[in-house]
Amino acid sequence: MRRRTLLRGGTALIVAPALLRHARAADLPRFALGIASGQPHASGMVLWTRLTGAGLPERVIVTWEIAHDAAFSRIAARGDEIAELAWSHSVHVEPAGLAPDRWYWYRFSALGQQSAVGRTRTAPAAEAAAAPFNFAIASCQRWDVGHYAAWRHIADEQLDAVLFLGDYIYEYGAHAKAIRPLEGGPVRTLAQYRARYATHKSDPALQAAHAAAPWLMVWDDHEVGNDYAGLQSQNLDPDFPAQRAAAYQAYWEHMPFPRAARPNGDGMRITGRLDWGRLARIHLVDDRQYRDAQACPQPGRGGSNTVALKDCPALLDSGRTLLGADQERWLAGGWDVTRPWNLLAQQTLMARFSRTDPARGGGTYWTDGWDGYPAARRRLLDVVAQRKLTGVVVLGGDVHANYVADLKLDFGEPASAAIATEFCGTSITSLGAPQARLDAARVDNPHIRYARSDQRGYMRFALDAKQLQAQLRVVDNALDPASGLSTAARFIVDAGRPGAVAA
Ligand SMILES: [Fe+2]
Numbered sequence: 001m002r003r004r005t006l007l008r009g010g011t012a013l014i015v016a017p018a019l020l021r022h023a024r025a026a027d028l029p030r031f032a033l034g035i036a037s038g039q040p041h042a043s044g045m046v047l048w049t050r051l052t053g054a055g056l057p058e059r060v061i062v063t064w065e066i067a068h069d070a071a072f073s074r075i076a077a078r079g080d081e082i083a084e085l086a087w088s089h090s091v092h093v094e095p096a097g098l099a100p101d102r103w104y105w106y107r108f109s110a111l112g113q114q115s116a117v118g119r120t121r122t123a124p125a126a127e128a129a130a131a132p133f134n135f136a137i138a139s140c141q142r143w144d145v146g147h148y149a150a151w152r153h154i155a156d157e158q159l160d161a162v163l164f165l166g167d168y169i170y171e172y173g174a175h176a177k178a179i180r181p182l183e184g185g186p187v188r189t190l191a192q193y194r195a196r197y198a199t200h201k202s203d204p205a206l207q208a209a210h211a212a213a214p215w216l217m218v219w220d221d222h223e224v225g226n227d228y229a230g231l232q233s234q235n236l237d238p239d240f241p242a243q244r245a246a247a248y249q250a251y252w253e254h255m256p257f258p259r260a261a262r263p264n265g266d267g268m269r270i271t272g273r274l275d276w277g278r279l280a281r282i283h284l285v286d287d288r289q290y291r292d293a294q295a296c297p298q299p300g301r302g303g304s305n306t307v308a309l310k311d312c313p314a315l316l317d318s319g320r321t322l323l324g325a326d327q328e329r330w331l332a333g334g335w336d337v338t339r340p341w342n343l344l345a346q347q348t349l350m351a352r353f354s355r356t357d358p359a360r361g362g363g364t365y366w367t368d369g370w371d372g373y374p375a376a377r378r379r380l381l382d383v384v385a386q387r388k389l390t391g392v393v394v395l396g397g398d399v400h401a402n403y404v405a406d407l408k409l410d411f412g413e414p415a416s417a418a419i420a421t422e423f424c425g426t427s428i429t430s431l432g433a434p435q436a437r438l439d440a441a442r443v444d445n446p447h448i449r450y451a452r453s454d455q456r457g458y459m460r461f462a463l464d465a466k467q468l469q470a471q472l473r474v475v476d477n478a479l480d481p482a483s484g485l486s487t488a489a490r491f492i493v494d495a496g497r498p499g500a501v502a503a
Contacts, residue, residue, distance in 0.1 A: 028053030030113045033198060034207030035106070037120035038256025040161065040214040041274060042100040045120055048256035049108045051089035052198070058085040062110040064093045070105045070117060083110070087262070088194055088253040100125040101277070118211040121160060123276055130277025134160050136473075137345075137425045138458040139220070139397025140167040141200065144178035146429025148205035149475045149483035150457050155208035157460055162213055163282075165397035166220025166347045167430065168255075169196045171247075179479055188243050193250035201254065205481065215256060218270055218284050220347040220398050223251050227303030227368055229293040234303025271327055273334055279465060280341035280391075283331060287347045290324025294367040304368035308360040315365065315372065322373035323380075332383045340465050340495040341391040348398035349424045350377060351405035351448055355441045363444060369398070381409055381419050391495045392420035393468060399424060400432040401453035402472050404491055406499045414446045418499035423470055423491075425459040426452070429478055449500055450489060457485070468493040470500065 032052040039046045047064055060083045068074040076098060083089040091108065098104065101124040108115040124130040136154050154162060171193075173185040187196050200206060224247040225233050225240070233240035248268040252261060261269055267289055274282045296312035297305050309315060321328060336342055350370045354363030365371040384392050394407060402425060406418035426432065432453030442451060450472075457474035470491040475483040491500040 028055070030111050031108065031115035033201040033254075034210055035108065035115050035118045036210035036256045037106065037118055037214040038217060039258060039272070039274075040121060040123050040216075042123050042125045044094055044096045044098050045122065045214050046256040046258050047091075047093040047095065047106050047108075047118070047120070049091050049115055050254065051083050051091075051110060056083075056085065056089055059083070060089060060110055062091045062108050064091070064095075064106065064108050066095050066098070066104050066106040066120075068102075068104065070119075072105065072107070076104060088250070090253040092257065092259050092262075094258055098122050101128065101130070116207070116211055120214045123274060124279075125277065126275040128277045130279040133276050133279055133463040134158065134461070135163060135463070136458050136460045137163045137165055137395050137397065137423065138428055139165040139425060140400055140427030140430035141206070142167070142170045142172075142175070142427070142430040143200055144175045144180055144182040145431055146179065146456060146478035147481035147483070148203050148428065149478065149481055149485070150428045150473075151203070151205040151209040152481075153473065153475070153485045154458055155205070155212040157212075159213045159460075162209060162215045163345050163395060164215055164217045165345060165395065165425070166218055167222040167398065167427075168217075168219070168251075169193075169200055170222045170430070171196070171225050172222075188246075190246035190250060193247050194253065197250055197254040216272075216274065216282065216284060216345060217255055217257075218286060218345055218347060219251060219288065221288055221368075223247055224288070227294070228288065229291050229302065230289065232293050232302045234297075234301060236300075236302050271330065275336070275339070278339055280343055280463060281334075281336035281339050282343045282345060283334060284345045285323055285327060285331060287322050290327055291322050291373070292320045294372050295320065296367060304366060304372070306355075306364050306366050308357065308362055308364050310361050312367075315367070316375060318375040320373055320375060322370065322376045328376065328379065331380065335383065335387055335389055335392075337387055337389065339391075341393065341463060341468070342389060344392065344394045346394065346396055348396050349403055349405075349422070350394050350396060351403065351407055351422050351424075352411035352445060353403075353441060353448065354444050355437070356444050378409065381407060385409060385419050389420075390498055391493075392498065393493065394420055394422040396422070396424040397427070399453075400427040400430045401438060401451060402426040402455065402457075402459070402474075402488065403448060404450035404470070404472075404489075404500045406447040406449065408447055411445070411447055418447070420498050421468075421493045421500050423459055423461075423500070426455055426457055426472075426474070428458065429456055449502070450491070452488065455488060457488075466495055468495075469503070
């Protein structure tokens with residue numbers, strides 16, 4: 001019963017003097033941004049909500065319950081948390097001592113109101129033989145260029161977990177061809193980041209996806225600012241460290257991360273690892289906070305560029321890192337040689353994606369992704385090869401296209417063996433590059449087995465000890481909130497043999 005307290009008869013939900021000053025507070029919706037759960041492990045997870053509406057006191061007591069059934073007739077744990085104004089009245093509950101490999105239901109109450117009910121689960125115990133693991137990867141949900149039909153379908157997929165791989169918000173002002181209203185211009189301050197999260201989280205399909213399964217999350221650049229690297233923004237703004245701190249705070253406030261992850265002014269740790277029974281080890285890494293700045297930016301700027309090798313020898317500097325030295329070591333030392341699968345949840349396309357440009361003397365590379373850090377990519381894949389890991393699957397997003405690729409030590413050797421398998425999933429809504437550009441590049445990148453930038457959706461996976469089955473799920477029309485869904489392609493990976501095979 002450690003860390004659990006009892007409901008005080010359903011009362012005392014608010015600091016009393018404040019209640020008197022806000023007599024109409026009960027009229028306002030207090031759970032308008034929904035609920036969420038995340039970071040499942042064998043004995044618990046994080047339960048999240050954030051109180052909304054005007055007139056909230058500085059501190060509000062929020063009661064939470066987690067039950068074995070949707071009717072809450074068998075309560076597993078319950079307690080109170082304080083939602084504080086300083087942290088946007090967010091609540092990050094960490095029930096402990098739950099049973100492994102079980103489904104649970106949870107809800108919150110405060111100020112006389114009750115939240116929606118969410119469904120979540122614990123992971124199998126680390127040494128338990130796990131049933132098939134069903135999960136999806138999703139990324140890049142720019143608000144004003146599409147509707148969230150994909151989230152409605154994810155909510156219906158009966159998933160054990162959703163892996164969100166970055167770009168939960170975009171910091172931009174409204175798109176010139178915005179298809180739904182977006183309040184505010186470019187986002188820079190804490191208040192603006194909070195408002196942007198609130199906009200996204202108002203969407204019922206996204207709320208349903210959060211309520212359907214626990215999420216494992218990493219961020220990419222747009223949770224802060226396009227193409228940032230560490231403490232450097234793409235426009236070299238000297239005030240960027242303060243902007244990043246505000247963005248990280250708002251991210252923590254709106255996501256099911258534990259209290260221990262709360263940013264301390266310096267940064268926020270999102271790097272993590274989870275063992276899903278004896279089946280898989282999941283590694284979650286951060287390629288934004290600790291990276292070296294992109295090589296060869298445009299004059300007077302930071303951020304990405306597209307360069308040819310002869311114009312940018314710095315691209316090959318062996319000392320440059322995308323994950324940072326500490327995180328590289330953490331990952332290299334944490335690959336699991338006992339489980340059949342290692343899933344690497346990270347931000348962007350890892351496979352080489354060069355584009356031949358005769359005018360620039362050969363292949364060109366986009367410097368923000370792994371192509372901008374080829375020595376770091378090689379170091380990572382060298383460890384995979386040295387350990388003789390056969391079930392490494394790299395999962396990514398960021399590039400708004402579905403890619404399936406073989407990862408190789410030397411992408412210049414088309415006949416060489418695949419070291420690992422990559423699935424980089426398309427965006428929920430964000431717009432992709434022209435398909436013709438991808439088609440043209442396929443010739444130079446035969447390790448890329450599939451490349452489609454013109455479809456929105458997510459990837460759904462079923463994993464067991466022998467095989468990974470992947471379905472590339474795409475919506476019929478991302479401009480229609482009620483859009484249907486289809487499977488654009490299916491692939492299979494065998495645990496003993498890297499490389500995806502069309503199914
Ligand atoms: Fe994106």
